[in-house]
Amino acid sequence: MSLLSVKNVVKQFAGHRALDGVSLEVPENSVYGLLGPNGAGKTTLIRIINCITAPDSGEVLLNGKRMTAEDVRHIGYLPEERGLYKKMKIGEQALYLAQLRGMTKADAQKALKYWFEKFEIQTWWDKKVEELSKGMAQKVQFITTILHDPKLLIFDEPFSGFDPVNADLLKREILELRDKGATIIFSTHNMGTVEDLCENISLVDKSKIVLQGNVADIRASHATHTYLLKTRKEVEITDFELINNKSLNGIFEYTIKKTAGDTNNSLLAKLMAQTEILSFEEILPSMNDIFIKTVSGS
Amino acid sequence: MSKISLIIQREYSTRVMKKSFILLTFLTPVLLVAMISAIVYMGTIKDDKIKNIVVVDKSGLYKDVLKNNESYNFQFSDATVDELKKQNSENSDFAALLLISKDLRIDSTAAVMYSDKQVNLELKTYVSGLLNSYIEEQKLAAYNIPNLKEMVEKSNSDINLKTIKWGEDGNEKEASAELALAIGMLTAFIIYMFIVIYGAQVMTGVVQEKTNRIVEVMISSVKPFELMMGKIIGIALVGLTQFMMWVLLTGAILFGLSTTFAKDLDMEKMKEMQELSQKGMQGMPTAEMNGQIADFMTAINGLDFVQIISMFIVYFLGGYLLYASLFAAIGSAVDNETDTQQFSMPIMLPIIFAIYAGIFSAENPDGPLAFWCSMIPFTSPIVMMVRLPFDVPFWQIALSISILVLSFIGTTWMAGKIYRTGILMYGKKTTWKEMWKWLRY
Numbered sequence: 001m002s003l004l005s006v007k008n009v010v011k012q013f014a015g016h017r018a019l020d021g022v023s024l025e026v027p028e029n030s031v032y033g034l035l036g037p038n039g040a041g042k043t044t045l046i047r048i049i050n051c052i053t054a055p056d057s058g059e060v061l062l063n064g065k066r067m068t069a070e071d072v073r074h075i076g077y078l079p080e081e082r083g084l085y086k087k088m089k090i091g092e093q094a095l096y097l098a099q100l101r102g103m104t105k106a107d108a109q110k111a112l113k114y115w116f117e118k119f120e121i122q123t124w125w126d127k128k129v130e131e132l133s134k135g136m137a138q139k140v141q142f143i144t145t146i147l148h149d150p151k152l153l154i155f156d157e158p159f160s161g162f163d164p165v166n167a168d169l170l171k172r173e174i175l176e177l178r179d180k181g182a183t184i185i186f187s188t189h190n191m192g193t194v195e196d197l198c199e200n201i202s203l204v205d206k207s208k209i210v211l212q213g214n215v216a217d218i219r220a221s222h223a224t225h226t227y228l229l230k231t232r233k234e235v236e237i238t239d240f241e242l243i244n245n246k247s248l249n250g251i252f253e254y255t256i257k258k259t260a261g262d263t264n265n266s267l268l269a270k271l272m273a274q275t276e277i278l279s280f281e282e283i284l285p286s287m288n289d290i291f292i293k294t295v296s297g298s
Numbered sequence: 299m300s301k302i303s304l305i306i307q308r309e310y311s312t313r314v315m316k317k318s319f320i321l322l323t324f325l326t327p328v329l330l331v332a333m334i335s336a337i338v339y340m341g342t343i344k345d346d347k348i349k350n351i352v353v354v355d356k357s358g359l360y361k362d363v364l365k366n367n368e369s370y371n372f373q374f375s376d377a378t379v380d381e382l383k384k385q386n387s388e389n390s391d392f393a394a395l396l397l398i399s400k401d402l403r404i405d406s407t408a409a410v411m412y413s414d415k416q417v418n419l420e421l422k423t424y425v426s427g428l429l430n431s432y433i434e435e436q437k438l439a440a441y442n443i444p445n446l447k448e449m450v451e452k453s454n455s456d457i458n459l460k461t462i463k464w465g466e467d468g469n470e471k472e473a474s475a476e477l478a479l480a481i482g483m484l485t486a487f488i489i490y491m492f493i494v495i496y497g498a499q500v501m502t503g504v505v506q507e508k509t510n511r512i513v514e515v516m517i518s519s520v521k522p523f524e525l526m527m528g529k530i531i532g533i534a535l536v537g538l539t540q541f542m543m544w545v546l547l548t549g550a551i552l553f554g555l556s557t558t559f560a561k562d563l564d565m566e567k568m569k570e571m572q573e574l575s576q577k578g579m580q581g582m583p584t585a586e587m588n589g590q591i592a593d594f595m596t597a598i599n600g601l602d603f604v605q606i607i608s609m610f611i612v613y614f615l616g617g618y619l620l621y622a623s624l625f626a627a628i629g630s631a632v633d634n635e636t637d638t639q640q641f642s643m644p645i646m647l648p649i650i651f652a653i654y655a656g657i658f659s660a661e662n663p664d665g666p667l668a669f670w671c672s673m674i675p676f677t678s679p680i681v682m683m684v685r686l687p688f689d690v691p692f693w694q695i696a697l698s699i700s701i702l703v704l705s706f707i708g709t710t711w712m713a714g715k716i717y718r719t720g721i722l723m724y725g726k727k728t729t730w731k732e733m734w735k736w737l738r739y
Contacts (some may be wrong), residue, residue, distance in 0.1 A: 050518050050520065051515055072518065073519070075518070078515075079511070079514035079518070081401075081724075082511055082514055082515050083507075083510035083511035083512035084512060084515075085510070087312065096304065097519070099304055100520055101519045141515065205715055287406075
């Protein structure tokens with residue numbers, strides 16, 4: 001059951017077409033990745049989903065019904081270009097944004113207290129935004145986005161500006177939100193996070209969707225049938241094509257490619273007779289490789 | 299609480315809490331009063347150094363006429379002008395040299411004053427006053443008519459033309475054209491200042507929200523129009539607060555000053571006046587002075603202050619809303635504050651034109667320039683304020699306000715459209731053509 005459906009959306013700007021017949025289905029309670037090079041049309045698509053701009057044709061459905069301005073209140077949207085009032089205190093500003101999203105002051109205060117403690121930033125409450133670093137401000141913005149407990153969360157480039165520690169914190173929060181029942185759409189350039197977080201993705205390039213589906217399926221379909229084998233002793237590879245081998249600290253590593261006819265098991269059976277096998281795994285193409293291949297190929 | 303009132307609240311409280319606002323609000327009335335008092339005070343300071351005037355009187359007629367006073371001491375000398383000049387350049391012991399070469403009744407140009415500096419006006423009026431009244435007396439005496447002096451004095455007249463206007467109910471009010479002019483110009487200038495200052499604040503506020511990318515965050519929870527109107531209304535309230543504070547504070551300070559110093563001041567003035575009239579100068583008799591103050595007070599009472607203040611608020615809000623929405627549209631269309639200049643020029647022009655139109659309208663408040671400029675919404679808030687103390691017919695005020703209200707609804711609607719598109723546009727240099735396109739989206 002998809003929570004959000006985008007159906008054949010077209011958006012024309014003076015001079016160029018930003019979106020050309022884009023469709024996608026976001027299943028409920030999942031993490032959905034929106035990928036694509038700069039200027040592909042991701043932000044335009046996200047703005048259309050948020051009813052900030054209207055599509056020229058096509059429609060956006062939420063739970064099977066056409067999205068209205070009222071529904072937008074149940075979306076938590078973190079834009080790519082996000083700012084805060086520099087001269088305002090963090091606490092006041094978070095309260096203000098939460099109230100604009102329809103929370104009462106008391107509710108907002110309670111929720112903010114919880115999140116500020118969770119992110120260990122209680123001491124920031126009376127600081128001004130200009131005193132914070134970019135990464136610190138991002139944390140505050142993330143909190144104000146999810147504060148009103150929205151069903152659908154849309155993050156545009158959520159990881160930009162975060163250091164690895166905080167990026168990890170953010171990843172865990174995203175997964176936790178999903179576990180609590182939220183549906184999350186995010187756009188990113190960071191393919192590592194896609195592999196870690198997303199169940200489904202759409203790859204947008206030059207205003208069109210060029211690749212779409214389940215991450216595992218996509219990677220499998222781009223598989224090159226290459227495997228990484230690690231053994232204790234040197235072995236002779238017979239049935240598979242040897243691409244690369246090296247040894248390090250008494251561990252022998254072989255990168256091998258399956259040729260027609262042979263199965264993994266028959267190879268392993270032969271090898272097991274020779275030595276102890278430490279590991280044998282398929283090398284799946286990274287999303288990064290798939291991204292580059294798809295975008296440069298199309 | 300509705301979203302727009304939240305926005306108004308934020309815009310208002312962040313601005314009112316600013317140090318610069320508090321400082322300006324409290325200091326301006328103090329400075330204003332201090333400036334006025336300084337000017338008044340400096341006018342009363344007398345130079346207490348006695349200046350020597352050397353008189354070379356070849357006619358020998360005026361020795362008793364030129365009397366010393368607290369500023370000038372007359373010394374009579376028989377030396378020639380050239381000698382005295384030379385003497386003065388060696389040790390400058392006198393301020394001026396008066397040469398009377400003939401009987402002034404025969405030649406009225408026979409008195410000449412020499413000095414190494416420009417002779418000051420006070421000395422000149424003092425000396426010529428003394429000589430004139432003496433010569434007049436002499437001439438009158440030459441007619442040999444008894445009591446002529448008294449007759450002439452009685453026939454002297456000083457007409458003070460009072461202007462009285464009557465209302466529709468037949469009540470007469472004394473009016474003062476000068477005061478009406480002053481009040482009109484003052485209120486017009488305050489409106490001009492407020493439109494420019496607070497209009498510019500709206501513009502920079504919008505530009506900052508755009509360059510800081512706050513709009514992106516805001517726009518998913520509020521409509522662009524709410525965001526724009528919230529800002530405009532919030533800043534309008536800041537302006538009104540400041541104006542009210544100024545009126546109250548200035549009033550309070552003036553009241554405080556007048557109660558503490560009024561008595562001393564009046565006593566001093568009266569004494570001064572008496573001294574002056576005793577010495578035969580053309581000082582104003584005390585009664586006349588008091589009459590003038592009374593006239594001034596009745597003239598102030600003659601003005602309809604309730605009307606002026608309420609119209610001030612109406613025209614301030616109308617004019618401000620008209621211009622602020624345009625300023626907001628411009629703020630939304632540019633990427634940074636330096637770019638605002640080329641676009642704000644066409645908006646500043648009518649405001650500047652309005653203040654000049656106001657000045658010229660003051661000369662003829664019922665003329666065609668005044669009439670038309672008080673109807674055109676871009677100039678009416680300023681020009682109408684100039685005309686108001688001169689009693690504008692009710693239908694003109696009503697028409698002018700209606701046009702203004704309709705126009706600001708129009709400009710706000712237009713600005714809303716430009717703003718909606720503009721705030722999410724980055725990196726592109728906006729042109730007038732582009733803005734025209736946004737209007738029709």
